[in-house]
Amino acid sequence: MNPDVQESTFFLALRRMRAPLITLILIYAVSVLGLTLIPGIDAEGQPTRMSFFHAFYFISYTATTIGFGEIPNAFSESQRLWIILCIYLSVIGWAYSIGALLALLQDRNFQNAVRVQRFNRVVRRLREPFYLVCGYGETGQLICRALDQLGMRAVVVEVDEARVSQLDLHGHSADIPALAADARQPEILKLAGLTHRCCLGVIALTNDDNANLAIAIATRLLAPELPALCRAETAETATNMASFGTRHIINPFDKFGRYLALALNAPAAYHLLEWLTGVPGTPVVPHRDPPRGHWLLCGYGRFGKAMVSALEQEGVPVTIIDHDPPPDDAQRHWVRGDGTGVPALLEAGVRNAVGIAACTCEDMSNLSIVVTARELNPELFVVLRQNLQANQALFDAFESDFTVVPSKIIARECLAILTTPLLAPFLWQIKQRGESWASTLLDQLTERFGWQAPTVWSVRVDAGQSPALLNWLTQSHREAALGDLLRDPHDRSRELACRVLYLKREDGSAAMLPHRHTAIQAGDQLLFVGRAVACGALELTLNNENALDYVLRGREIPGGWVWERLARLHGGPAQSSGGTKTNRAIARSP
Amino acid sequence: MNLEKVIFGFFIVLAATLNFGFFVGDIDNPVHHDVYELFAAIVVNLIATVLKFGDRTHIGAIHLSTSLVADLQLIAAALVWSYGTQVVGAGLTPETTAKVVSLSGGALFANVVSMVILIAETIMQKR
Numbered sequence: 001m002n003p004d005v006q007e008s009t010f011f012l013a014l015r016r017m018r019a020p021l022i023t024l025i026l027i028y029a030v031s032v033l034g035l036t037l038i039p040g041i042d043a044e045g046q047p048t049r050m051s052f053f054h055a056f057y058f059i060s061y062t063a064t065t066i067g068f069g070e071i072p073n074a075f076s077e078s079q080r081l082w083i084i085l086c087i088y089l090s091v092i093g094w095a096y097s098i099g100a101l102l103a104l105l106q107d108r109n110f111q112n113a114v115r116v117q118r119f120n121r122v123v124r125r126l127r128e129p130f131y132l133v134c135g136y137g138e139t140g141q142l143i144c145r146a147l148d149q150l151g152m153r154a155v156v157v158e159v160d161e162a163r164v165s166q167l168d169l170h171g172h173s174a175d176i177p178a179l180a181a182d183a184r185q186p187e188i189l190k191l192a193g194l195t196h197r198c199c200l201g202v203i204a205l206t207n208d209d210n211a212n213l214a215i216a217i218a219t220r221l222l223a224p225e226l227p228a229l230c231r232a233e234t235a236e237t238a239t240n241m242a243s244f245g246t247r248h249i250i251n252p253f254d255k256f257g258r259y260l261a262l263a264l265n266a267p268a269a270y271h272l273l274e275w276l277t278g279v280p281g282t283p284v285v286p287h288r289d290p291p292r293g294h295w296l297l298c299g300y301g302r303f304g305k306a307m308v309s310a311l312e313q314e315g316v317p318v319t320i321i322d323h324d325p326p327p328d329d330a331q332r333h334w335v336r337g338d339g340t341g342v343p344a345l346l347e348a349g350v351r352n353a354v355g356i357a358a359c360t361c362e363d364m365s366n367l368s369i370v371v372t373a374r375e376l377n378p379e380l381f382v383v384l385r386q387n388l389q390a391n392q393a394l395f396d397a398f399e400s401d402f403t404v405v406p407s408k409i410i411a412r413e414c415l416a417i418l419t420t421p422l423l424a425p426f427l428w429q430i431k432q433r434g435e436s437w438a439s440t441l442l443d444q445l446t447e448r449f450g451w452q453a454p455t456v457w458s459v460r461v462d463a464g465q466s467p468a469l470l471n472w473l474t475q476s477h478r479e480a481a482l483g484d485l486l487r488d489p490h491d492r493s494r495e496l497a498c499r500v501l502y503l504k505r506e507d508g509s510a511a512m513l514p515h516r517h518t519a520i521q522a523g524d525q526l527l528f529v530g531r532a533v534a535c536g537a538l539e540l541t542l543n544n545e546n547a548l549d550y551v552l553r554g555r556e557i558p559g560g561w562v563w564e565r566l567a568r569l570h571g572g573p574a575q576s577s578g579g580t581k582t583n584r585a586i587a588r589s590p
Numbered sequence: 591m592n593l594e595k596v597i598f599g600f601f602i603v604l605a606a607t608l609n610f611g612f613f614v615g616d617i618d619n620p621v622h623h624d625v626y627e628l629f630a631a632i633v634v635n636l637i638a639t640v641l642k643f644g645d646r647t648h649i650g651a652i653h654l655s656t657s658l659v660a661d662l663q664l665i666a667a668a669l670v671w672s673y674g675t676q677v678v679g680a681g682l683t684p685e686t687t688a689k690v691v692s693l694s695g696g697a698l699f700a701n702v703v704s705m706v707i708l709i710a711e712t713i714m715q716k717r
Binding site for chain 2: 011012013014015016017018021022025026029032033036051052053054
């Protein structure tokens with residue numbers, strides 16, 4: 001809903017309270033006035049009139065049904081007659097007013113207006129960096145959960161109210177402000193913090209390409225410096241987005257096509273890539289490598305097209321089964337028919353094929369196709385497209401070789417872009433270095449860290465991310481070797497469970513898998529892979545001068561001015577402070 | 591002719607006239623100032639305030655604020671009156687009367703501003 005409309009709804013609500021309020025004022029006025037005019041009797045039995053003060057006092061407690069009795073004197077009969085009328089009038093007046101107020105609070109538009117105001121207030125008060133996530137579907141949920149685990153805030157705009165109310169049930173550790181509104185409207189995006197100074201980027205994940213396009217345009221125009229990550233499922237949208245400079249366009253089908261091409265071409269590189277980009281903590285199961293040979297493909301839609309082009313690029317022959325093949329495509333081998341039926345599969349040569357890809361947009365058709373095909377040829381390598389998360393159980397039960405879940409692919413890609421910008425050049429290098437290099441590296445890494453997807457993070461040597469190290473390098477002009485930096489700040493004889501994959505210098509030069517003697521310089525960017533614990537420990541080293549000194553030199557520098565002075569007087573290693581811990585650490589260090 | 595406008599103008603003008611009626615006279619002479627007129631002025635002012643609820647234009651906002659000022663002044667006058675006559679119990683002394691009337695004079699000024707806005711708004715109307 002348009003915020004302008006929101007505001008007017010609010011005023012409309014106020015307007016609707018006019019009649020009940022005026023009724024109440026009139027009832028009070030008439031009652032009080034009558035009471036002051038009607039003759040009464042005072043304590044001595046003399047005729048008197050009630051003052052406005054007493055009349056208002058009496059009406060106030062009578063109208064609110066408190067009823068203290070006849071104050072200050074017992075009433076005359078004519079006063080009592082008037083009071084009967086007042087009581088019924090005031091009851092009606094209050095019933096009407098409260099009824100109107102409750103009806104107003106129940107009003108959908110009014111509630112919506114209140115919700116938008118509250119959302120806007122929460123977003124405006126955000127003082128931490130956050131991502132604006134448009135669309136809380138399957139992908140949006142994955143992204144929000146991952147961002148939450150990484151300790152980053154998110155703001156959600158989702159058109160479907162049911163999904164927004166689901167958000168409360170998902171139990172994130174940080175509060176995620178969410179609004180049920182159409183993200184295609186720029187005003188809504190502004191409300192959700194597009195122009196907020198803490199906004200780190202916009203992630204457009206709605207299942208409508210046009211909506212994503214609208215979000216990309218709005219971001220480009222209203223907040224040009226913000227990166228926008230946009231899902232695009234058709235090539236036209238992707239080109240359109242690219243034409244006005246959208247920085248990251250994610251097409252899940254195209255992405256998977258490239259994965260498959262890599263898997264066909266260089267299985268170890270593919271495994272390494274999958275292991276590095278997995279959702280941290282989830283097991284990555286190494287599956288068998290896709291064979292080269294004759295492939296079948298059912299359903300020539302968006303995904304089908306991406307698959308065919310990937311397979312053809314690798315020089316793998318494909319037979320396509322579809323309901324209506326294009327009449328003038330002589331280059332490819334087409335079979336008209338339904339992939340779920342045996343005749344079409346047989347005609348396409350399923351018995352001699354090595355792989356099959358079920359690419360229709362119907363989950364049940366896809367399952368039916370691969371079950372039938374496996375019965376005809378149990379050795380088939382199966383690529384299965386899963387459209388809905390709800391069908392997860394069925395897809396788990398069928399052991400496919402690849403299950404393509406677009407939402408997961410997008411989520412993974414988004415996270416890789418957001419959290420570790422260095423990962424992309426490293427992954428590109430993997431593809432360049434060749435199969436045996438990737439295979440060796442994969443063996444080393446999985447031997448050390450296991451097949452669970454590791455945590456991948458990057459660090460920049462600057463005042464923001466590593467103030468202690470920067471100080472060490474620039475103020476003290478000392479050296480820091482990479483290997484020393486990766487010692488455990490609690491016990492430096494141990495190494496942290498992480499490894500540097502990629503080092504990018506400020507002058508643009510880069511090193512793959514830098515050696516442990518490499519000297520770190522200010523402005524370096526490092527890509528780490530390892531366990532989450534190591535990430536936390538390294539953060540301590542990079543931020544805390546004492547920890548850094550201990551890690552690099554094996555001693556603890558004294559904290560505080562007095563101890564620092566004492567240490568300087570003594571000269572040499574400061575053993576006066578730190579007590580037993582320092583001594584123990586020095587004794588242990590090699 | 592718009593019935594809503596008629597009622598709106600009626601209450602604003604009535605609030606000002608009642609207020610003026612209470613205000614005129616010697617400032618410390620209780621005989622010149624009727625408490626019923628003060629009561630009527632308060633009630634009509636409250637109604638005028640509620641009528642101004644929910645207008646989101648700039649002029650509407652100024653209307654509402656002047657009305658709120660008048661309400662505040664008149665209610666303060668009523669409180670002073672109650673205190674003087676009921677709590678102290680000395681009846682309407684010249685001092686109490688002067689206080690009540692001067693407070694209502696402040697309210698009158700706010701009501702005059704309200705009227706001026708009303709007139710300006712009417713003149714600005716093209717039709």
